[in-house]
Structures are given as C-alpha cells and as structure tokens.
Amino acid sequence: MTRVVDISNLDVTFATDGGGVAAVDGVSFTVDSGEVLAIVGESGSGKSVTAKSIIGLLPETATTTGAILLNGREVVGLTGEKLRSIRGTDAAMVFQEPSLALNPVFTVGWQIMEGLRAHKGVSKKEARAKAIDMLARVGIPDPEKRIDYYPHQFSGGQKQRVVIAMALVLEPELIIADEPTTALDVTVQAEILDLLRRCRDEFGAAIILITHNMGIVADLADRVAVMFEGKLVEEAPVAKLFASPEHPYTQKLLAAVPRIGTGGARAKARVDARVAAGTVNTDAPVVVAQDLVIEYPGRLGRGGFRAVDGVSFTISPGEVLGLVGESGSGKTTIGRAIGGLTKITGGSLQVLGHEMLGIKERAFKPVRSDIGFVFQDPASSFNPLLTIAECVAEPLIVHGKARDARSARPRVNELLEAVQLPRTFGDRFPHELSGGQRQRASLARSLALEPSLLIADEPTSALDVSVQARVLELFSELQKEFGFAALFISHDLAVVDMLSDRIAVLFHGRLVEEGTGSDVLGAPQHPYTQRLLASLPVPDPAEQALRREQLHALKAAE
C-alpha cells in the first residue's frame, strides 16, 4: 500500500461575472494504491472540481491554493511540460460521456496509442501490440480486428471500455473516473463497474470515483467522502457510512435514495382507495394502444427505423402507468405520440377517445387542454425570456381561460402554491430557479387546465437525489389531489416503482412485460426484466455484493 494522492486544505475559487465563487473549500483526503475512494455529492458540491484539480484540468478562471501530492510530487502550480508529464503516466481520467471523449475521425487503436507515443517513445509495432493487449483486457472481443474500428462502430458501453483502456495503457497509479456510468444504461453500467473493479484488483490502481449514485458507491467503493457545498462533510469506510452515517447531510442523502419494493404498499393503498370510491374500471380508459407502430422515416432508399413495434396497453382514468426501458427502447416516443408530438404510423392509439392515426392538428387541439406534459430537462422547458408566471399562464391564455398573463395571475398563484412554490416566484425568470424548482413550476404549468391525463417524460432524471425525492413526493400528492391518469416514463425502476400502479417494460420497441409493481419487480418473468432488475445497484454494500453474485449467475445461465 503506497500513498498515491494526498490532498490537504485544497481551495478552488472561480472568477465569474458576479465575482469569485469558492467551489472547493478546505478539502483534505488521501487515496492509497489498490483502493477505490468514492466522492459523493450533488451537482455543484465541488466533487468534479476536486478531482480535476489533481491533474490540473481546471479552466483558466480557477485559482487553486493548498497542496496536492501525487506520488509525492506537488501538483498545484505545475504548468506546461511538467504538468503534461504527470498526465497519463501518474494519473489518468475516465470521462462521463464516452462518445464525446473519443475523437470520431481516428480509430480507437490510434487514440490508445496516442498516450504511448506521447510519453514512452515506443515503436509503432510495440504500441500496437500494447493497444491490442489493452483492448483484450478491458473485454473488447476480437481486439486484433477491432483496433482499426472507429468510435461510432462501438456501442456506448464498449466506447466506455475503450476510454478505460486509454486511461490504463500507461499504467497510471491513479484513475479518476468522473461519473463513468451516468450516460450508460443500467445493464451496461453493471459491466463497466465490474471492469473498474478489475482495474483495481489486477492493475493495483487507485481509483477516485465521482458519482451521485449511492448504489454505485455501495457496489464499488472502499471508502466514501461526502461533499456538500464545497466542503468535505464526512469520510468513512463504505460499510460504516451506509450503516451509521454521522453527518445530517449524509443521513438525508441516504434517506432520499429511492429503493425498490417501497412502492407496492402505496400502489395498493391507492387502488383500495379507488375501489372504495367505486371509480375503478367504470369509465372508458383514457389511453388505448393496440399494436401501436411508430416508424421514423429513413434516408432515401433505406427503410425507416421502427422505434415502437406492436405495443398494446391501456391507461384507465386516475391510474399511473410506469413505462420503463433503456435508451432507445421507444418509451419517449410513445409519450410523444400520446401528446401529439410524433405521428404514429400503424396500429391504433386512442387518446381521450380520439384516434391518433392520421389525426389533423385542428381536430386534436381541443383535446390538448386535457393533456399535461412534463419534460425531462428543466433547463430548457421554459422560455428563458418569460417569467415563470407568464409561462404557467400560457396554457390558460391559449385555451381562452384568461385574456393575458395579468388576468391569469390569481390562478397561477394557486397553481404555484399547489406545487409548493412561493407565489413571488412567479415574477422570477426561469434561470433564477434551481432545477427542482423549475421542474415543480413545470408541473404547475402542465396542471393549469386540470388535465385528465399527464405525461411525465423522465421528469426527475436531471435532478439530484434529494431533489428528486421531493419532486416525486409532490407528484404523488398532486396525483391524489387532482386524480389525473398519468404515463410516467423513466429509466429508473426504483423511481417508477415509487409512483406507479402498473409497470410496463419496453425493450427494443416491444413491450416485454406488464403488470402491477409487485408482479413485475417481485417476480419478473421475462429474462430482460430479470437482468434489468439485477443490474440495478442498491444502496447497501452487503446486499449489493449478494445481488452482484446473482447477476453473474443470471448471465452465466444465459
């Protein structure tokens, strides 16, 4: 065990238009070889900045003070050639988005050899042999051939493997992995985490893992450092941190993580309430999809891309259907089709009694007042030049319920209060609100006309865990109060489980499984659902170790 990184009293300050902002404030920690230190925190907590300062990747506007010892060498203040010599050889970085970290016009082999050429001065032949060896070790099949492939010929998970191979090729003592799996699907994430674990065990590298996902921490980390507003608030071995978190912030953070299996009771309570009220299955369903097909037109001479292929489901009034699937499974496309944003090309989709196949915008417009839509990205779902009140008033004005934003204001205030935002927020501009506040305002806008159907497209995936918990709670309260039916789209099984009465699982445009939460998550039938469920890391190190074994067994059986 040697000490690889020793950071003491690190401060990083950024120059901004509004003066200096301290991003990291007096942080100290160490990492030894063969150890995985997870830095956990929410967006803006300074975790990425801390890690990037180790290899001097901060922009010019940053001022760094304190001491960072990398293999006993002081890094703060290094520039030019000296800084370049430690990058790659002493410390390497794995980035969040593998498709952006690879240059699309060079082969992956060229990019892996780039580091060797820059630092070691090896011959072309040796470098190539080394690159092939590296690709094989990160689990790329057929490396002799695929070394000459371009990045677009690999899948997302394979691209991340290539990025890890690039980081490993110079055998650095330290690997900094900045949210290495955030851009990947859950099933791929599990494989990349396995690979990182092998990096530690086989290469003896120290790993600094930056993440906001407590499940990943439980899966991979040996020690955990929790950051909050630029300060390190708690540092503990992983088992201790999960068993007995000391700092109140850590406790809140852990409590906010959604866990599978908590939703069943809630869903049952909701169903019971509806049975008692006698509304269950009495009305016609609000959405009926029958062999729904949605194709995107291909280029000239090529066939279209079938995003949704023969999907059938119904949503009854007041019911929440959770739609789960990985990227490219067609879940967003279905949501957009119901909202009238994407045309359907086959089968039948009835929304509030209107057949969507070949419908004209003019005929659909009156129906729109009965449909609410919450978008994924809270940053772009509001017109940046209008105030929140004007944005929330838009549906009221368009459908003639109010003449202008001023006369709609009383109703807007009511709505803001319903989503627990102070009414003074109506006068603010979208960029003056945090992500969670904006998403709540987005809920207010979608509920302005009291729709009977709400489509929520990954409404919490861009939010921090604690904020997500708050928004989800609000969503379920509003659903109880307004009684709308909802299609809740998410890639996160735990989130869907919390809210949904029924869950539908999509895989490559097909519906592979549908049922109540306890059916689908308790006893999954389809192999894909089983794998999806087993891949989801749970925020408990001991349980996660067991689940990892199960996943390996499941894979071996396939």
Next chain:
Amino acid sequence: MSTTTETAEPRRRVTLWQRLPVVHQLRQSVGLQRGMLIAGLIITGIFLLTAIFAPLIAPYGFSQLRDADGVSFGAQVPPGGAHLLGTTVGGYDVLSRVIWGSQTALGVIVVAVVLSIFAGVILGLISGYIGGWLDRVLVVIADAVFAFPTLLLAIVAAIAISGGQSSLFGGILAAAISITVVYIPQYFRVIRAETVRIKSEAYVESAKVVGSSTGRIMFRHVLRNATRTLPLLFTLNSSEAILTLAGLGFLGFGIQPTAAAEWGYDLNRSISDVTSGIWWTSVFPGLAIVLVVLGITLVGESLNDLADPRLRTRRKASAVPAPTAETSAVLEGTDPNS
C-alpha cells in the same frame, strides 16, 4: 438554491438602463476588451454627433463653391486660412464635405440595416420554422446572392434602382437598397439557423403540447430568443455598409456632389491630385472612412467577445474566501413560505 433566496429578502433588480445591450456589456468588460469597447464607442459616438450636428459644425454647405460675399473658393487651395483642410479640385471645402459626408453615411447605414434586418429576420423565421420546400427555395436564393461579389451586386442594384445618378434622398435610398440586397441573406441565415435550433427546444415543444397556434409560437417563443446575435451582426454590417457605399461612390454609382457629400465620390475626384502632391483632398475623406469603420468594428468585435463566455476575460478571483457556491441541496425541498 439555499433557503436564503427563497425568503422575502429583497432581490437585487437590474435596472432597465443596465440591461440595455451595449451598456450591459460595458459594465461586464475588463482590461483590454474594455479598452477596445470604449475606444470603439468613442469613435462611433463622435461619428454620430458629427452626422447629427453637421449643419451646425460645417463651415460651408456641401455643394457651396463661393463664400457669403460671392467670392469663389478656388480649386485645390492648400489647408489653412478660411479653408482648414483646403479645397478640392472641384472647388468644394474639404472639411465641410467630410462633415456632411458623415450624414450621408449614417443615413445609408440606418436605411440599409433597418431594411435588411426586417426582411432578413422575417424570412429567416418563416423559413426556419415552417421548413419544407419554402425553406429550400429561400436557402437556395440566399446562397445564390452570397455567391455574387457584393460590390458587383450593389452596382447592379444601384443602376436598376436609380439609373446610376439621382438626388439626395433617391441616392441614399438607392445606395441603401443595393446594400440591403446584399445583407438580407446574412440576417436570413443567422435567424434561420437560430430558429432551427430553438424549434427543437423543450419550451417550443411544450408550447405545442399546450396547443398554441403556429403564429404564437413563432413570434412569442422563437423570435425573441433568436434575435440575441442581432446587435453584433448589426454593428459588423454597418461598417461593411460604409465600405460598400464608399466603393459605389468611388466607382461613380453614388450620389452627385450637388445632391450630397459622399466620401467615396471625393476620393474618386482626388485620384489625379495624389500624383501632383495635393494630399489633402484624398487623405481626409479616406481617414473618415477608416476611422468610422474602425470604430464600429471595434464595438462589434468587443460585443462578439463579450457575448461568448469562453472569450470573455474576467477579473481574477481574489485569494480571500469568496462566498461558497449556492448548490441545490437537501434544503431545496424545505419551503419556508408554503
């Protein structure tokens, strides 16, 4: 967001004056960028004042050949005495021609830029938002106009509009329209590109889901967000417009000397003077063109740099502890006001 911003703490409102395009950038700038911007603003300011107060500043009229007593100025009189900058070969006072020329230049810029902005923005918005065959046709036309040398196109337009010669107003309009023809495609392309980008933003889709009409989406949501780069394009095009106008005048397609003063025309008249050592007839109109173009370009380039956060220089962060970044945290959920 921490709780402090959610409580009733009075918010720091930026006044309307501070949010005005150029004023906002001036407050934001530091160092060399600030120097460039201020130098540009001063030169442009002098140009504007000269143009507005030309009748008060200029000692003589632009087409005046004799003083109040009816005595002729005389041709090619060297600087000094009654004629601070001398007289031209045609017997005009150089200083007066330079001062009056700023008025013509300003008029042409304003008319040309206003015309091309309105036409370009509306066409770009419709083309970008509606798309389809209309978009393709407009883009092809814009590309075709781009492919012509701008001066040639302006000459053709000038001849077509005025037959080459005309009065003050007609001359200004002809020059302005010929410049407009060249610049419409620029505004068109910029606005169209922004519109295509904004069209896929979530807030436009959200307006669609709500059921807003196409016109409402185009003008309320897309247009206002697409016009951010216009002040920049506006300043850069103004300087190009002056050059085009001077080029037209130099080639003899501008405004007659009796109708208005025009720097390009004066330069043309002074070609033969240069070889015979008469420098004052060419230097001063030329200097006027160079300075105005420089001033407006400095403003435009500074605005361009300041608009891009990566090019913008900032005051160095001080070593003293700064306030910690406000992060969205657990506190997010606790609303004191609800």
